[in-house]
Amino acid sequence: MSYVLGIDLGTSSLKGILMSQEGSVVTTKSANYDIDNPKQGFSEQKPVIWVEALEKVLTEISQEVSDFGTALSGISFSGQMHSLVVLDENNTPIYPAILWNDVRTSKQCQEIMSKMGDRLLEITGNIALEGFTLPKILWLQENEPKVWARVKKIMLPKDYLGLYLTGNIHTEFSDAAGTLLLDIEKHEWSKEIADTFNISMEVLPELVESVGQIGTVTTGIKDKFGIQNEVKVFAGGADNAAAALGVGLIDEEIGLISMGTSGVVSSFESKFTNYDGKLHFFNHTVPQAYYSMGVTLAAGNSLNWYKETFGQGKGFSELLSDVNTVPVGSSGLLFTPYIVGERTPHFDSKIRGSFIGISATHEQRHFSRAVLEGIQFSLRDSKDIMESAKGKTFKYLISVGGGAQNPDIMQMQADIFNTEMIRLTVEQGPGLGACMIAAFGCGFYPTLEEVTKAFVHYQLETFKPIAKNVAEYEKIYQIWKQVYSATKNLSHQLVDFNDGNLK
Numbered sequence: 001m002s003y004v005l006g007i008d009l010g011t012s013s014l015k016g017i018l019m020s021q022e023g024s025v026v027t028t029k030s031a032n033y034d035i036d037n038p039k040q041g042f043s044e045q046k047p048v049i050w051v052e053a054l055e056k057v058l059t060e061i062s063q064e065v066s067d068f069g070t071a072l073s074g075i076s077f078s079g080q081m082h083s084l085v086v087l088d089e090n091n092t093p094i095y096p097a098i099l100w101n102d103v104r105t106s107k108q109c110q111e112i113m114s115k116m117g118d119r120l121l122e123i124t125g126n127i128a129l130e131g132f133t134l135p136k137i138l139w140l141q142e143n144e145p146k147v148w149a150r151v152k153k154i155m156l157p158k159d160y161l162g163l164y165l166t167g168n169i170h171t172e173f174s175d176a177a178g179t180l181l182l183d184i185e186k187h188e189w190s191k192e193i194a195d196t197f198n199i200s201m202e203v204l205p206e207l208v209e210s211v212g213q214i215g216t217v218t219t220g221i222k223d224k225f226g227i228q229n230e231v232k233v234f235a236g237g238a239d240n241a242a243a244a245l246g247v248g249l250i251d252e253e254i255g256l257i258s259m260g261t262s263g264v265v266s267s268f269e270s271k272f273t274n275y276d277g278k279l280h281f282f283n284h285t286v287p288q289a290y291y292s293m294g295v296t297l298a299a300g301n302s303l304n305w306y307k308e309t310f311g312q313g314k315g316f317s318e319l320l321s322d323v324n325t326v327p328v329g330s331s332g333l334l335f336t337p338y339i340v341g342e343r344t345p346h347f348d349s350k351i352r353g354s355f356i357g358i359s360a361t362h363e364q365r366h367f368s369r370a371v372l373e374g375i376q377f378s379l380r381d382s383k384d385i386m387e388s389a390k391g392k393t394f395k396y397l398i399s400v401g402g403g404a405q406n407p408d409i410m411q412m413q414a415d416i417f418n419t420e421m422i423r424l425t426v427e428q429g430p431g432l433g434a435c436m437i438a439a440f441g442c443g444f445y446p447t448l449e450e451v452t453k454a455f456v457h458y459q460l461e462t463f464k465p466i467a468k469n470v471a472e473y474e475k476i477y478q479i480w481k482q483v484y485s486a487t488k489n490l491s492h493q494l495v496d497f498n499d500g501n502l503k
């Protein structure tokens with residue numbers, strides 16, 4: 001018996017999934033952590049909290065699984081994308097990680113576009129957006145020059161855990177693509193971009209394939225968690241790329257929906273095409289392949305915010321238990337999930353969320369349903385852009401992320417997207433992808449297709465669109481779509497007011 005461990009470094013929690021070589025789940029463990037918001041628009045985490053979470057998960061797994069220390073063969077990762085980790089010469093983080101949903105870098109994005117213009121799209125397949133890593137580097141250069149002067153390496157979050165386990169510094173193409181510093185077709189760091197923004201090539205980590213081995217678990221870590229044999233560590237993938245592998249996204253007919261902290265709609269791409277920046281375009285974990293995606297910045301994050309602010313200490317199940325007593329469309333109550341700005345289709349760091357249509361008849365359950373519907377409407381925006389850009393509709397969609405645990409959310413997705421929705425038999429798409437990378441890396445299977453056959457299983461119960469609901473949602477979505485333009489100016493003024501910049 002051999003095991004592989006997939007570690008998913010999410011934005012809200014770190015999840016570990018231990019699987020057998022044959023592809024069945026042995027156990028799963030998780031550890032939660034918070035996001036720091038020191039200022040409006042700022043979103044940070046100290047890398048040490050990820051290490052603490054990993055140690056908790058490894059401790060719990062090693063205590064529960066008696067042969068963990070002798071049967072574990074390989075580890076790999078999936079991780080929140082784009083977030084900037086900076087290390088000094090001792091490989092110590094010297095600034096909080098600036099996260100993917102931090103929107104402080106609008107000025108730097110403008111600078112990048114004015115210096116690089118279409119060249120950026122040609123090289124990276126993307127335009128500059130606040131969430132990506134390059135603008136964060138520019139922000140640090142400009143606002144924390146003393147910190148930047150001490151930076152010896154930049155890293156992506158999951159790669160920091162790779163460093164913790166192996167002592168080695170690497171990244172791989174799917175995460176490197178999200179930095180805006182990778183030539184995604186040539187599979188190399190772009191010297192042209194690095195030179196344009198005075199970034200030494202020395203600070204960029206060595207690149208390997210997702211399935212590439214970055215080292216073995218160090219003796220210190222093995223002793224700490226009672227591991228006796230040699231454990232190989234593989235680079236892994238950006239969480240959305242790993243999830244794409246984990247759901248078997250190796251064909252353009254199916255799409256992936258993720259309601260994690262962010263919300264994502266993604267699709268496999270066999271060759272380089274950019275969508276003029278309307279969708280993100282990155283390298284897949286599958287060598288030589290790509291995927292496109294649209295991102296709602298605060299999907300699960302909006303639901304979390306709603307729970308923390310108005311949930312009176314209730315958990316998700318209790319808080320959402322009565323959403324089915326509310327009609328489709330929440331009796332005319334709309335919610336837009338723009339609580340930290342938005343990416344797709346509105347690249348707007350200053351838009352903010354709203355409840356519209358509040359009436360004296362609305363109760364808390366209407367607000368709960370409106371939040372869930374607003375999140376799905378926003379995902380529908382991305383799905384529609386993707387289908388019209390590709391000129392075809394998805395046969396079905398696989399739903400992953402925390403939101404997919406809730407059957408009412410699944411049914412809303414089926415009705416709002418008018419597409420059959422399918423779930424995995426395991427809860428974790430990205431973590432499953434990480435296990436698959438480790439299983440392939442360990443040589444348990446000759447190809448990723450073979451790993452997919454063994455590891456990826458869909459639940460038999462699917463969620464099919466209900467015609468009456470689809471028709472109702474179509475009407476309400478057409479109204480919902482107008483909320484962005486109707487609230488844009490107001491939101492921008494309110495953000496300026498809050499920042500003390502309202503003239």
Ligand SMILES: Nc1ncnc2c1ncn2[C@@H]1O[C@H](COP(=O)(O)OP(=O)(O)O)[C@@H](O)[C@H]1O
Nearest residue numbers: 010011012013260261300303316401402403406
């Ligand atoms: N039981 C549940 N029902 C509905 N939504 C849930 C449930 N559990 C978690 N979520 C949502 O999923 C989100 C976390 O999803 P997850 O995929 O773990 O995110 P991440 O990978 O970003 O840490 C939470 O913010 C929450 O909104």
Ligand SMILES: O=C(CO)[C@@H](O)[C@H](O)COP(=O)(O)O
Nearest residue numbers: 010011080081100260261262
């Ligand atoms: O920024 C993006 C994708 O571009 C996010 O999707 C992050 O990768 C975080 O993912 P989750 O923690 O929400 O899974």
